[in-house]
Amino acid sequence: MEEQNYRSKKVIPYLLLTPTMLILILFLYWPSLQSIYLSFYQQAPFGRKKIFIGLNNYFSLFQNSNYLISIFRSTIFTLITIVLGLFLALILAILLNQDLKGIKFYRVIFFIPYAISATVAGSLWVFILNPVAGQVNYLLDLLFNLQIAWLTNSFFAFLAVIMATIWKNIGFNIIFFLAGLQSIPESIYESARIDGANSLTIFRHITVPLLSPTTFYLVIMNIIFSVFESFGIIDIMTQGGPANSTNILIYKLYREMFINFRPGSAAAQTVVLLILVIIVTILHFKYGNNKVHYQ
Amino acid sequence: MKKFILLLAVVTVFICSLSTIAAEPVTIEFWHAMGGHNLEVVNNLVDKFNQTHPDVQVKAQYTGSYNDTLTKTQAAVQTGTAPNIIQIYEIGTQVMLDSGIIMPIEDLGKKVAQDTTFDWNKFLTPVANYYTVGGKLNSMPFNSSTPILYYNRDAFKEAGLDPNRPPKTFAELKDYARKLTIKNEDGTVERYGFTLGIVGWFVEQMVANQDANLVNNDNGRSGRATESYLNQAAAVRFVKLWQEMVAEGIMLNPGRGWDGANQAFSSGRAAMLIESTSSVAAFTANAESAGYELGTAFLPRPADVNRGGVVIGGASLWTIADHPETELKATWEFLKWLSEKDQQVYWFENTGYFPVTKAAVESEMNNQFFAKSPNYLTAFLQLLLSKKAVSTQGALIGTFPEVRQIIEEEVEKTLQGSLTPQAAMDEAAERVNKSLAEYNKLYQ
Numbered sequence: 001m002e003e004q005n006y007r008s009k010k011v012i013p014y015l016l017l018t019p020t021m022l023i024l025i026l027f028l029y030w031p032s033l034q035s036i037y038l039s040f041y042q043q044a045p046f047g048r049k050k051i052f053i054g055l056n057n058y059f060s061l062f063q064n065s066n067y068l069i070s071i072f073r074s075t076i077f078t079l080i081t082i083v084l085g086l087f088l089a090l091i092l093a094i095l096l097n098q099d100l101k102g103i104k105f106y107r108v109i110f111f112i113p114y115a116i117s118a119t120v121a122g123s124l125w126v127f128i129l130n131p132v133a134g135q136v137n138y139l140l141d142l143l144f145n146l147q148i149a150w151l152t153n154s155f156f157a158f159l160a161v162i163m164a165t166i167w168k169n170i171g172f173n174i175i176f177f178l179a180g181l182q183s184i185p186e187s188i189y190e191s192a193r194i195d196g197a198n199s200l201t202i203f204r205h206i207t208v209p210l211l212s213p214t215t216f217y218l219v220i221m222n223i224i225f226s227v228f229e230s231f232g233i234i235d236i237m238t239q240g241g242p243a244n245s246t247n248i249l250i251y252k253l254y255r256e257m258f259i260n261f262r263p264g265s266a267a268a269q270t271v272v273l274l275i276l277v278i279i280v281t282i283l284h285f286k287y288g289n290n291k292v293h294y295q
Numbered sequence: 296m297k298k299f300i301l302l303l304a305v306v307t308v309f310i311c312s313l314s315t316i317a318a319e320p321v322t323i324e325f326w327h328a329m330g331g332h333n334l335e336v337v338n339n340l341v342d343k344f345n346q347t348h349p350d351v352q353v354k355a356q357y358t359g360s361y362n363d364t365l366t367k368t369q370a371a372v373q374t375g376t377a378p379n380i381i382q383i384y385e386i387g388t389q390v391m392l393d394s395g396i397i398m399p400i401e402d403l404g405k406k407v408a409q410d411t412t413f414d415w416n417k418f419l420t421p422v423a424n425y426y427t428v429g430g431k432l433n434s435m436p437f438n439s440s441t442p443i444l445y446y447n448r449d450a451f452k453e454a455g456l457d458p459n460r461p462p463k464t465f466a467e468l469k470d471y472a473r474k475l476t477i478k479n480e481d482g483t484v485e486r487y488g489f490t491l492g493i494v495g496w497f498v499e500q501m502v503a504n505q506d507a508n509l510v511n512n513d514n515g516r517s518g519r520a521t522e523s524y525l526n527q528a529a530a531v532r533f534v535k536l537w538q539e540m541v542a543e544g545i546m547l548n549p550g551r552g553w554d555g556a557n558q559a560f561s562s563g564r565a566a567m568l569i570e571s572t573s574s575v576a577a578f579t580a581n582a583e584s585a586g587y588e589l590g591t592a593f594l595p596r597p598a599d600v601n602r603g604g605v606v607i608g609g610a611s612l613w614t615i616a617d618h619p620e621t622e623l624k625a626t627w628e629f630l631k632w633l634s635e636k637d638q639q640v641y642w643f644e645n646t647g648y649f650p651v652t653k654a655a656v657e658s659e660m661n662n663q664f665f666a667k668s669p670n671y672l673t674a675f676l677q678l679l680l681s682k683k684a685v686s687t688q689g690a691l692i693g694t695f696p697e698v699r700q701i702i703e704e705e706v707e708k709t710l711q712g713s714l715t716p717q718a719a720m721d722e723a724a725e726r727v728n729k730s731l732a733e734y735n736k737l738y739q
Contacts, residue, residue, distance in 0.1 A: 044737040046394040047373045051737065130555075132547075132564050147483050152550045154711060241493075241551050243707040258366045260697040260730075261390070 089173030114171030122236025154245035180214035324378035461592035495699030506603030604681020
């Protein structure tokens with residue numbers, strides 16, 4: 001009897017895991033393996049011909065200064081969107097955590113950007129930043145007599161894309177920070193206040209550490225967002241331009257596959273991107289985890 | 296015995312007629328990239344065909360942009376679910392020829408459908424020339440367009456320019472733009488003289504307009520292109536003009552694509568614009584509602600350079616070979632029908648794309664269409680007056696979509712001042728050469 005129980009205990013978990021594994025294998029691991037396989041070939045459009053070229057796709061990637069610059073650009077892009085994005089989200093979450101009348105309405109408003117599609121968000125920003133008819137330049141002109149070429153100047157275009165990406169994802173971050181804030185027991189704050197701590201001290205020594213599990217999770221999610229999902233906004237707003245200034249890795253990869261029709265090189269770029277994200281995630285788990293304070 | 300034979304005959308006839316009655320109409324799939332208003336026009340045409348041809352059912356499917364359509368076709372071919380007809384942009388011609396999946400339209404008509412009545416000379420010469428490779432017409436010309444210069448006649452009058460004398464040369468374009476530009480006291484620009492979206496197509500056209508080629512081997516038509524001519528005088532001259540005008544503040548740089556430039560022109564923020572002839576209808580309507588008079592003209596060119604002309608743009612319809620013969624024959628029926636005069640006229644009048652056959656143009660001449668719509672006449676004359684040469688026949692480049700991207704990136708670099716026009720075009724040529732070498736390696 002016990003023997004049987006033991007055996008079924010051994011089998012059932014695997015049985016329960018099977019559907020998940022099947023989906024993962026079919027839609028995640030198998031395509032990933034295929035990408036690795038494809039990255040060793042040069043393939044003709046329409047797949048008519050395939051030439052084995054070994055690691056040449058990788059070699060030409062790393063000999064291409066454009067690609068190396070794109071790695072650097074993507075790193076900067078990711079860093080700024082995460083640091084600035086989380087910082088703003090935290091501040092907004094604290095504000096939205098107040099016990100105000102109609103606070104739910106405000107919370108909804110801040111969440112809306114996350115709910116709309118990247119295409120709509122991108123178009124919206126193109127409209128707002130339009131140098132001739134956009135609201136932003138209208139205000140800048142009125143206040144500071146400035147006309148900024150938002151999407152046709154490399155520096156401002158990079159800034160604009162970062163702005164739009166942060167704006168698009170801030171709802172997600174706020175929700176998680178809000179949940180995190182609300183799970184911090186009021187009693188801790190109370191005792192701190194009794195001990196005479198001011199609100200800045202409370203924020204630094206209680207709120208931030210107790211939010212660290214949420215922050216840790218959000219950093220990972222935001223890496224994934226800004227590395228993989230910023231694609232839609234960039235495609236609509238700048239198409240990687242002007243002069244490649246917003247051409248980050250994921251967009252470069254898309255163009256290689258769907259405009260330049262080079263599946264081999266695109267596959268190699270996918271593998272490189274995958275490895276980069278894995279490295280960053282491992283580093284984050286290794287060094288970021290030390291600072292996480294679990295209650 | 297006689298009775299038996301008679302019976303047999305009757306039964307055979309009966310069975311035959313039964314099977315024709317019971318025969319399902321042949322269904323063919325048609326993927327296209329005509330969105331928005333043009334989507335309706337395509338659907339109307341397809342509906343009309345289906346109503347008049349009960350034995351063939353065409354299913355039209357909008358598959359996104361030209362680029363998306365090409366991508367989806369590639370995926371479909373690899374999974375064995377390719378449609379019968381696909382609309383591919385002109386710059387996809389070489390890649391389609393190399394794809395190994397198409398049946399040249401001339402083979403389809405002559406060999407498969409054995410159609411002896413079809414007039415292969417019915418197409419306008421510039422159009423037929425573009426899609427004729429290796430001595431035969433490979434795809435059915437469908438939507439064709441070229442760029443022309445649009446200008447605001449009222450703004451011309453305001454600036455003291457003669458609206459009946461639009462700029463003809465690069466120098467004049469610059470001079471006119473300078474006069475048309477209005478700057479506010481605080482230095483901001485109220486109205487720009489000229490605007491142009493960053494689209495690689497314009498550079499291609501401006502090269503052809505100077506009777507120069509984009510690539511070697513007769514624009515890739517006598518052999519595979521191996522060398523780009525982007526760093527030669529023709530392309531550099533135009534990019535230089537572009538860069539100088541933007542730097543001087545007399546030309547608005549609206550960024551990549553078409554929308555920014557169109558908005559600027561429509562809203563009166565720019566007085567001149569180069570855009571596709573397929574936008575004639577839209578601009579005419581806009582001019583009417585905004586209350587200004589629209590003018591059109593040929594593309595300007597450098598004063599000391601011989602005139603080449605424009606290359607036909609737009610897209611054509613390709614047939615995928617790997618389908619049963621009944622479907623191929625039905626495909627031919629549909630394509631043939633589309634090239635008939637009535638359909639061509641309907642298409643032209645509702646979309647602004649050129650009719651591609653001589654009969655349709657003649658019919659429009661007869662009913663005074665061009666007299667009533669002089670802006671369409673500009674578009675036509677420019678095309679028909681183009682020199683017959685490989686320069687205006689259009690380049691065949693396997694990696695053309697990529698070449699366009701490269702041109703756009705390099706133009707952006709010059710407009711930002713990070714590279715001189717010559718340096719940027721040198722870089723462009725080098726990148727194109729590399730891309731050509733890689734592509735050609737696949738087809739050795």
